[in-house]
Amino acid sequence: MTEATEVWNSAYDNDTAPWIIGEPQPAIVALERAGGIRGRVLDPGTGAGEHTIALTALGYDVLGVDLSPSAVAYARRNAAAKGVPNARFEVADMVALAESGTDSLGAFDTVVDSALFHVFMADADARAAYVRTLGMLCLPGGRVHVLALSDAEPGFGPRIGAGLIRDAFAGPGWEVEELRADHYYGRITDTVADQAHELTTDATGKVELAAWLARIRRTGG
Template identity: 65%
Template structure:
């Protein structure tokens, strides 16, 4: 479910975000190791900034964006702590990226900027909100170069878990015209149990560290 920036600010300000685990998602790390990330990279819904930090350290030209000012402040501080102060973050709405000439050309949409987009746990936030989800997919299309790749790591409804879990069918149905889905498979998403998800996590196998791996989908989608 989409939420206003104030909601996300509070999650970061109170340190209750179950997705802030102090490291990149293993599934995203593996994508990079397998060579699926290239060129200029966008990290929408960057949160704590772990993927932008990782990819910057590895030499990629990457931009992390989030609609929450608190998330961006957290990510910038995180980058400094990890010794990667050049990691680039900014506040931006992932639903309106086509309005950014530096992302989508001037006029908007004339020159998509990014070769690879890494969406870790943003797409599923829109759940079954058809209009918001469609706007997000249009936004991605506007800023992803033809032939470029969008990777989506989203929580799955195939098993019990926490957060907004979705089906693989929802991903397939959302990326229709202008896209081709090259791969869509089960994966795992690593979270941590905080007071925000204590009840939902009661039936999960939680490690002593408080971390838990839950069912997810990993999709590779090519922009036509």
């Protein structure tokens, strides 16, 4: 098990993950209500499983995957507690899948990436491998939706510019159909407290952060 995996495991085992807010991201909820999700759905970097749980409850065929075994265990407990025990989760490394060339997870019409893409901001090789994996798994005509933290305003975590998303999907087989400003909600934990001095929480303890929401079409196989 890699050091990186241990870091992610610790966030779930010790409840220090600033991205766990107990519900789906509003941007993803709005995306579904607008008809942006169809067919078989992949939720990479599922974390606490909120999007897989919510979409499963709505009748979608969803698979949530995460590099961290602790995240998957957390997501399964979360699904059971929310009365959606049929929500499906697997441990999978989206970068390693590209390196192995396997599409063992299957084929998907929609990918909902909530706060995974930006994790690769400083690792161009991992980012490229992740996009290759998406290319293997997303069916032609399918969509990848990316909700990523933005560097346009103060915040915490791996915040990126819009250009990083455009550049990552600039190659053959992809078309960035839309990329716009949106919001992501987190919570201030000890792990990000030193980055959150300018931020204020709402009545529920959540903090609103600037984000990008991109819609990218898979144009080829």
